Amino acid sequence: MSDTTIETATATAPARRRAGMPLAIILALGWIGLVLFVALAADWINPYAFTAMDLRNRLAAPVFMGGSWSHPLGTDELGRDVLSRLIVSIRMSLLIAFGATLISAALGVALGFLAAHFRGLAEQAVMALVDFQAAMPFLILALAVLAFFGNSLALFICLLGLNGWERYARIARGLAISAGAQGYAAAVQQLGASPWRVYGRHVLPNIASTLIVSMTLAFPEIILLESGLSFLGLGVQPPGTSLGNMVGYGREYLTRAPWILLAPSVVIVLTTLAVSMLGDWLRDRLDPTLR
Template sequence: MPEAPMNDLALGAPPARKRELPPPLVMFGLIWVGLMLVVALLADLISPFAYTALDLRNRLSPPVFMGGDWLHPLGTDELGRDVLSRLIYSIRTSLIIAFGATIVGAVLGTTLGFLAAHFRGVVENFVMALVDFSASIPFLILALAVLAFFGNSMLLFVLLLGLHAWERYARIARGLAISASAQGYAGAVRQLGARPLRVYGRHILPNIASTLIVSMTLAFPEVILLESGLSFLGLGVQPPATSLGNMVGFGREYLTRAPWILLAPAVVIVLTTLSVSLIGDWLRDRLDPTLR
């Protein structure tokens, strides 16, 4: 007679793990961030007008929900420019700056952290002194001084914002690299003759990548707020280019007469930073082994 199939539990096999869906707030954050990415990528296709196009006959036209017409669903600004079109292009600009600055900070901090972990001694002391020095200076004051002295360009702006929180990545990378180097797998790879670049790039970095990714998701909304604050002060993105903070800065002068100019980008800033923060907290709970 054919044998009956044996139960997996009888063989001691672990039960299959059910794939859990993210909590509702995290799902909202994922959907919102995905929507912002789609808007940024398709800005040229979905924007009803050019963000610099003027319509002086419809200056300060209210949005649809305040009695306006569907030609300008979110209204127009003081020069008759369509708020929806400017909002779409502002989302693209702000996301490019935030992504670029976050990557610059993560690469710089991780590289210096690995250098400190590998060479120790004088190099480690120098890197940690830079970390303490950077952490002791208010970044907003430093950014204001640099932009006021050197002027402004998109590349300089991204690189400057990339200096924000690089010391956080340096501390994390140094600590985790020292811990990983003390473990057996890193020593075994060295004994096989692997060069330091291969040890750190192919073996240590993948093992600490989850922690670094979580740190990047937590730093990303901070960069968005910094960009918005500097653009609000007039030292960020310069006209005719537009960003979320730039729109808020120009809209503050019309807060009582045309609040929709300021409220549209402000709502996007709040929802985007909230969504990325929710995703970062969820990823930390999922990826950080110390919290399991």
């Protein structure tokens, strides 16, 4: 093979990687952007108060089933506008999912760095906690905690934040040990940098891409877990509402008013699908073994 052919091949490989995004990823980003906009602008785009009742229009059909444009997605059993409740539910579910994902990632990374720095007994204790968390059925633990301590939004978010932290701990520990083996972390430490600076300013930025991909892959799990607990009545409590809460109430009217359950179910499926697709694409783009 000539030198010209080799140079052409090496030049076209990065060009292929820089090619445009697949259509599916563009659609996924568009949906995520729309959902984020709805969550941030919920107070301004809501056509009605999500708790406002109109008993004269209870169980009104949506537009695509012959209903009126005054309630595009119909109304529920109390005459509350489904679209208004859906908008507020999106904001609540995203707030819970974002908060829980950040708590889980922060806890896991901190324990992973702790295990990588001290090794020995500290590492064994952290890994024992990781194994215990991985073996514990989280849904049963969540049901027990919520039933015993009652429910509040802060407790609910913190509880969901305990789900999946062990994967971040494993990733952070392994990558931090790898960074120490590569020498740059040890070199910075020998120059007098504190452990906070070594891990916060040098190790963490180098493993951030892997952690971000892990967060995008775990985010849909949090949404589904919140939806499941709210469906069981242990999530967001009235008068608050979430996507799982709407599905839980809508199941009682599945035969008479399926649109109550249909709207939040479609949002849950599309949101989890979009975030999962984005996470898979980011993993392929950021994985150094594929470069």
